[in-house]
Amino acid sequence: MGSLEVWSLIKQGWRRKPEQEDKVRRLISNLPYEDLRRKYQPNRQYANNSIKTTKYTVWSFIPMNLFEQFHRFANVYFVVIAMLNFVPIVNAFEPGVALIPICVILILTAIKDAWEDFRRYQADKQLNNMPCSIYSRKEKDFVSKCWKDVRVGDFVKVVCNEVIPADILLLHSSDPNGVCHIETANLDGETNLKQRQIVRGFAAPDGSFQPEYFSSIIYCEKPSNNLNRFKGYLDKPDKKKIGFGKENLLLRGCTVRNTDEAAGIVVYAGHETKAMLNNKGPRYKRSKLERKVNTDVLFCVALLFIMCLIGALGYFIWLETFPDIPPFVPPDSNNNYISPALSGFYMFFTMVILLQVLIPISLYVSIELIKVGQIFFITNDIDLYDEETDSRIQCRALNITEDLGQIKYIFSDKTGTLTENKMVFRRCSVMGIEYCHRENALRLGAQCETISDDEDIVFQKPKVPSRLQYRQKKGISSLRRSQSARTHMGARYQSEVFTITNEVAFSSPLETDVAPDRRLLRVTCDEKTQIQEWCRVSHCNGSASFMDFFLALAICNTVVVSTAMLPRQRVHSSTLKTGGRLQSLLKRMGSLSHIVNSFQSIPEKSSKSRSSLKDVKEEEAEDYSDSGSNNPSRRNSSASHHSEEERGTVSDPNGLCYEAESPDEAALVYAAKAYGFTLLARAPDRVTVRLPQGAVLSFEVLDTLAFDSTRKRMSVVVRHPITREVVIYTKGADSAIMELLDCHENQAEENKRKKIASKTQRHLDLYASAGLRTLCIAKKVLSEQAYDDWASIRQEAESTIDNREELLMETAVHLETNLTLLGATGIEDRLQDDVPATIAALREAGIQVWVLTGDKNETAVNIAYSCRLFNQGDMVFTLNTDSREQCESILDCTLGEVRRYTAPSQSWSFQSIVGAVMPTESTGPTFGLVIEGRTLSMVFEAHLQMKLLELARHCRSVLCCRVTPLQKSAVVKLVRNKLKVMTLSIGDGANDVNMIQTADIGIGISGQEGMQAVMASDFAITHFKHLKKLLLVHGHWCYSRLAKMVIYFFYKNVMYVNLLFWYQFYCGFSGTAMIDYWLMIFFNLFFTSTPPIMFGIMDRDISAETLLGLPELYKTGQNSEFYKRATFWIVMLDAFYQSLVCFFIPYWTYQGSDIDIFTFGTPMNTVSLFTILLHLAIEIKSWTAIHWGFMVGSVLLYFIVALIFSAICINCNPPSNPYWIMENQMADPVFYLVCIITTVVALLPRYIIRVLQGTLALSPLVQARKLDRLSTEARDQQIKNWKSQRSPSEVPTNLVSPVDSFSNSFEQSFYNSSLEREMPDMQWDSNEETQNTFSKGHRRSISTMTV
């Protein structure tokens, strides 16, 4: 106890600041102390901004690296053994020689580490020397310095498009509103702009910033890695406290956009910045294979132990057999003889040294080298490259490549993973009337094709140069940032800002253009005639609700507006007019949006109303009046697009770009725009919308209640510019909104509203069943008094420091009540390319695909059908219940039902569980399972997991909808732990991070939803379809290569070491090696090390085309067929056999002759080299020039080294005398005769077995290899035959292109089906009577199951 206290006292003494510093960070301006030395600096105890991510320095490299390397058990083992050699009584080798292998391994690793560290050092240096502007009191201005000079308390200025050097509290912005936009893509990958505000009360009226007068003390929290948490307060000299939060903080690594300049005081620098604290090291996962290898290494250890024990016992017994001390057992240096028992004990350790190679020292290094090579090939695969974003596949976890070949379960997110997450507005329902936007649907259908053609051309065009030329012409730094939203994902990994930019991706007409529904357009137009009335009458009556609906679409969001020409340059009057020189760019923009939206030409609005509106326009709206008055002429000419281009007017609304946090928002804004409600600009307190009439309304934004997943909605509180009412527009999930609708006092009104609500609900269900994402739009008018009351509560909540989030949410919930439903929207999330084909292939490969989505049941089921997760013939069970008892009984019921169908074909279910043999699918129906999040949690609560798993195992696919991120990971964990299978999770959003991290392999899709998923993932791809090649080809290759190589490695060492072991029986177990030590060490290090590595990187047992054509080949990896326990022991037996042959054939040949030890060992060494290499040759499936090179090179190297070594080493290597032995042997014909016969005998069994396997062709792998030898056409034909033979039911007769099939079913469902339709019809083959009964039973089961 006492010592503890002393220790804490000492610790306190060492601290430069008292204990209270732990909770808050206190800092003041550095300026008054500018020229003082460091020890007088007020903020000296905080980290400065120079970063050091290197692990080592020049001096500490050797000790630290060694220390790290000795964390690996294997290295310690080998060092201990090498050290054991220095104990004279047990040494087997020359002590120095024994150190060589471990030293080589350590040095190789150290070189690699040093190189990596050097790269880090260079990157650090580059970062530290980046320029930035720091305020200097002497100069009275910002002076240019380096990032590393920035200290906490400095005032730093950042200009537009500059990267922020440290975490800065924003005190000044050139923006009149006091905001500064930053892009956090570098941090979290989100490409939308975020607004940051200057600390309250620091907005200088004249726009100047004078750091000298900053005299407040800043208190803020300690550095933490939470990007979304930051709070603190300023202590002003006048004792006033001003709170600030994360919206006032500019984060290091972000880029300033749309703001000319911003300045602030540094609060965290260097390693204490949030960006650096978030920068965790790479992930280390251990692959399944590696775990297996480790257990087998333990087997080897056990084997070694047994062999050493035999040696020790043997030595003891051998010594005991002599009646007297023989002359060949020399006494120790003191002329004493050690007792046989003790000698035997020592001999144990000598044997350990001698046979140490049994534990493959170079295995781990080899595996790592192989994985680096495999990753090289994966990342270089052109098929996994995405042109659109110019990004390759990223392998972030470097040591689980082979796990890709063993996946049994895939857990996939839906949105953004299966679908593109490119939201397209499809339908809407306003005031209970459905507008199906048929024209838009047609347009989309047509556009899909044109776009895909178009895109091809665009991509192949040398786009980059033109872009570059343009940049050079401009030469303005402010144009530095011109990436598109999606390009960015790939770009940030390139450590370069410039990448190919693709405007198509940025604003594909597919997403941005919406063809308005004629009917709805008419309604809105009609409504426009009422606008004057609306303007006059302050009361908002029902007829204006169309207006409200679109206004809500336009303003109830967090979309940031920028122009397309200068992306991220906020729309500002000045930029609006600088468009003249952007003509060339504009032309291209125009050409890209070549589909002119004819519906855009909205009838002219009378100038009268415009002028009347002008009166109420706010000052800022004046900025837009020009563009507003331009509009009529623009619209007139919109049919003749080119004339407008010639004028180069940038005020073209097409030039407006919306950057939204979620793509749905943007889709809604674009939809509103199509109806004339154009969002023109958004400031923190103001949002400007142009109405169809051309009038521009500027709403004062009183508050924004941001979206969160608990509320599932967001709201904006605005003051209507005309009516001056406080209006709340809310949009959110239907479940969230529908509960909050108000009850009107007026009975008629109430009924009307109820009717609308129920109608809308029906529409919502319809949308959902069509796979659309639904949102409800609602509004509420607040009385001034009510708002004031609420605002004060809100303000209070905002100013609190503790649990502010909770309070803010409470206030939001408080406000969002009694809403009036305006309508609902249906947004389509298009399926990604080739998703159905990929899923079909994966399933054929024996992989179960589960989809876990937060979407609602109907949407998810529909997507599941369209991506062929469920087939039309499948029996789909839906588990949807709230009560535990029901849940259990339903599970039992369903299980019983499933068992009934599977029972007759017991073998099927058995096989599918064991997974050893391809199940013969045709015996029964296939099942699908849909489970709701609530039910899922019930299952977990009631410990019904095993039942669920049992059920799920019978199902082809499982779909979990409405699940939370936590549930997603729980499901993955359940399957992974209980079924003991390899799992893979794939997702693109932050809500998938849990799941990605839980699975054995996490795959992130670098899509639209930011980088969190990618950051958490092991591999990052751009499209779901890439999964097919990644798993089926690279997974198979990586796994088969590595598994075979590891097996081979074990074999190689055991085989070689056993030669030495057999010799012990003829040298009195004395630990003699008959092979020269050097040659023995070189044997493993050089002669036989490279071929297996080459094999592990490059061998290609089956071509990629065949693997893709026959996904079922993947099952070999799933079932670990290349590396089973049996495989290990068989190869051990083979190794024993081969070593026996390699020892005893030379032994009997030279028995009784006058051969000396090392001459005796030379043929053995040579023979084992041949055997080991030819053994590999039998295993190599494809011989390229590289294979030949390595194999022949290894043999040549051996002979050259051995010849040279024995020619020059006269007495250099006591006690073995290699001198002239090799030459002598090679002059002896018996040597060759021995070599030939031994090699033949040693390899004969393996060869015969391989021949039989090849001849009988029982395994699909061999058959597939035979296919590879055919010509391409013949192979394709054979693959088709094969498939039809294996699983006639599996192959879809006509694989319709996904887009077609989806849109077809979509349209049909709308035009033909009734509203009661809940699920696509289950159609069974009519000629199968039994199946017809299934069908009935199935329908019944659906109805009973769904509770």
Added chain:
Amino acid sequence: MASGYSAKEEDGHHSGALGPAGGAAVRSRKPDNTAFKQQRLPAWQPILTAGTVLPAFFIIGLLFIPIGIGLYVTSNNIRELQIDYTGTESSSPCFACSQNYSWNMTTPCVCSVSFSLDQPFESNVFMYYGLSNFYQNHRRYVKSRDDSQLNGNLNSLKEPSKECEPYRTNDGKPIAPCGAIANSLFNDTLALYYNDPNGTETQIQLVKRGIAWWTDKHVKFRNPVGDDSNLTAIFQGTAKPVNWQKPVYELDSDPENNGFINEDLIVWMRTAALPTFRKLYRIIEKNSSTSPTLPRGNYTLKITYNYPVRSFEGRKRMILSTISWMGGKNPFLGIAYITVGSICFFLGVVLLIIHHKYGSRSSSADLTH
């Protein structure tokens, strides 16, 4: 360990670092579409099937059997005679000598063994001494030598390697040659007499040069070179190995076969691989092309019995053997070749049957049914 590659990329802010210099950085990350990077290198993809490997088996069979027969015949043509003279049995002429064994016997014990040759030895006859159960390959024994001393290094002569312990120094003087191997040098003397049918006993000329490897004799083993050419002077200040009766410079009267380059010593120093071994002792050269080297008849082997083997229950032999291109008599290799050749041939036949039965399956036709 397999880390770091992506570590930097995760720094987040990194991408901004190259910003201003970016013009040159516009480079597509598209992987090169080369055969190597896309893993499409032209490759030979053999599939081991009965059909393809059949020829190999027959070729092996057809090659190995003649080779084996040749080897077997060659081995059989070698004449070999072994005489065990250990003398552990009381009936043995060397029984008396074997009983009072000691390394430091002053009076030599001589015994003679008679034997007869049924068939003459035609070509050069190699005379070996053979030891059984003598583990010259014991690890510590093998190490117990100083090669640089034997190579004539004067420093090593005075300061032998530590490996020689405890046979490194004797009475403070360095032992030359040091170590357990040298110390246990085989020191029986064998002499061969031909008993003419007429009763006279003629000693057969035994050549003692040329029994060691040429490279050993001329490169690896060298006498130390001093100011004096006299070996005695050079070895002044060294001690003889404890078990030796004579110092190393008195091993032979021939200066070319004395000291470290004494071939008996060199042969002994080349430690045998297996506990039962033979070492070349002398060569009986063929004198005339007409008469055999060793004609049929009776012979007497006279042994100066010095070497004790009772401590390890060893046996001592004298071996007379002619030699062929494949060395001494050993039928194993020939039999092995014949056997393996036959097995391969048999396997070839089996594979032929398999090929006929299942060969059609290996063609693509089977995939369709």
